[in-house]
Amino acid sequence: MLLDRCFNIIAGELDQWLILPVLYHFGWMQWEELSFDWALVCVYGMFAVIMTYAVCWPLEYFFPVEQWPNKKAVAVDMLYTLVSRVGILPIVSFLLFYQVQVWFSGLLVDNGFIPPTLETLIPPLFGHPLVTFLIYALILDFADYWRHRLSHGFRGWYALHALHHAQRQMSFWSDDRNHLLDDLISFLWFGIIGLAIGIPPLQFPLLILLLRFMESLSHANVKLSFGKIGERLLVSPRFHRLHHALRAAGRRSCNYGAVFPYWDMLFGTADFSPVYLPTGDARAPEAMATGSYLAQQWSGLRHLAAALGRPRAS
Numbered sequence: 001m002l003l004d005r006c007f008n009i010i011a012g013e014l015d016q017w018l019i020l021p022v023l024y025h026f027g028w029m030q031w032e033e034l035s036f037d038w039a040l041v042c043v044y045g046m047f048a049v050i051m052t053y054a055v056c057w058p059l060e061y062f063f064p065v066e067q068w069p070n071k072k073a074v075a076v077d078m079l080y081t082l083v084s085r086v087g088i089l090p091i092v093s094f095l096l097f098y099q100v101q102v103w104f105s106g107l108l109v110d111n112g113f114i115p116p117t118l119e120t121l122i123p124p125l126f127g128h129p130l131v132t133f134l135i136y137a138l139i140l141d142f143a144d145y146w147r148h149r150l151s152h153g154f155r156g157w158y159a160l161h162a163l164h165h166a167q168r169q170m171s172f173w174s175d176d177r178n179h180l181l182d183d184l185i186s187f188l189w190f191g192i193i194g195l196a197i198g199i200p201p202l203q204f205p206l207l208i209l210l211l212r213f214m215e216s217l218s219h220a221n222v223k224l225s226f227g228k229i230g231e232r233l234l235v236s237p238r239f240h241r242l243h244h245a246l247r248a249a250g251r252r253s254c255n256y257g258a259v260f261p262y263w264d265m266l267f268g269t270a271d272f273s274p275v276y277l278p279t280g281d282a283r284a285p286e287a288m289a290t291g292s293y294l295a296q297q298w299s300g301l302r303h304l305a306a307a308l309g310r311p312r313a314s
C-alpha cells in the first residue's frame with residue numbers, strides 16, 4: 001500500500017539520520033535491530049496527530065460547544081499528545097513490551113508451550129485477518145472499559161485519573177492528558193492482555209490509527225453526535241463529553257467506553273442524553289486543571305497521597 005510505503009521511507013530516513021547516529025554516539029548498539037521499528041512508531045504517531053488535527057480542528061472551529069478567550073490550558077494538552085504519541089512514551093513502552101514479550105515467549109517455549117495468538121486460540125480465524133483485527137479491537141476496548149471504570153472505582157486510582165478530568169477546556173488534544181502513573185497502569189494492563197492474547201497484528205496500522213483517532217475525536221470541543229443509531233455503534237464527542245461533565249466528575253460516572261459504547265450499554269452505564277454539558281472536576285486541585293505539565297504531574301502525586309491518607313468515610 002502506498003501509504004505504508006511512505007511511512008517506511010520516512011521511518012528509514014529518520015532511523016538513518018537521527019536514531020542510528022544517536023545509538024552509535026552513546027554506544028547503545030544492542031538496540032540497533034529495533035531502531036527502525038522505533039522510527040516507524042514515531043512516524044505513525046506523527047501521522048495520527050496530523051490526521052487528527054486536519055479533521056478535528058475545522059470541526060472545533062466551525063461547530064464549537066464552548067468558546068475560550070484564553071487557550072493556555074489547551075497548550076498543555078498538546079504537549080501531552082506529543083509526548084505520548086510521537087515522543088518518548090511509545091518508544092519506552094514498545095521497548096519494554098518487546099523485552100517482556102521475548103522473555104515471556106522464551107519462558108513458555110522452554111516449558112513446552114507455544115505462545116498463544118487469537119488465531120491459535122480460535123482456529124477458524126486463520127485466513128480472516130480483518131475479522132481477527134476487529135475481535136482484537138473489541139477485546140482491547142472491553143479491557144479498556146474495565147480499566148477506565150475501575151479507575152473511577154478506587155479512591156487512589158481516581159486521584160490520578162482526576163488529572164484527565166480536571167480539564168475544563170476539553171478538546172481533541174485532551175485524550176492523552178493522563179498522569180504518568182496512570183499511563184504506567186494502562187501499560188501494564190494492556191501489556192498483560194497483549195501477552196495473554198498476542199498483540200494485535202501490526203499489518204493494520206491504519207486501523208489502529210483509526211481507533212486512536214476516534215478517541216481523540218471523542219474529546220473534541222464540537223457539537224457532534226452520530227445520530228440515534230450511530231451513537232450506539234461508535235462513541236461520539238457528545239457521548240464522551242457526558243463522561244467528562246462537571247456533574248458526573250468523581251467516582252461514579254457514565255459512558256466509560258473509549259471507542260465502542262457497547263460495554264456501557266451492556267453494563268448499565270450508558271447515558272445518551274442529548275446535551276453538551278460543561279466539563280471538569282470541581283474537586284480536583286486547580287494546579288491539575290491549569291498548571292504546567294510538571295505542575296499537573298506533581299499535583300497528581302499530592303492528590304494521590306492525600307486520597308490514600310484520608311479516612312475511609314469520605
Ligand SMILES: [Zn+2]
Binds near residue numbers: 148152164165243253
Ligand atoms: Zn474517566
Ligand SMILES: [Zn+2]
Binds near residue numbers: 175219240244
Ligand atoms: Zn476522556
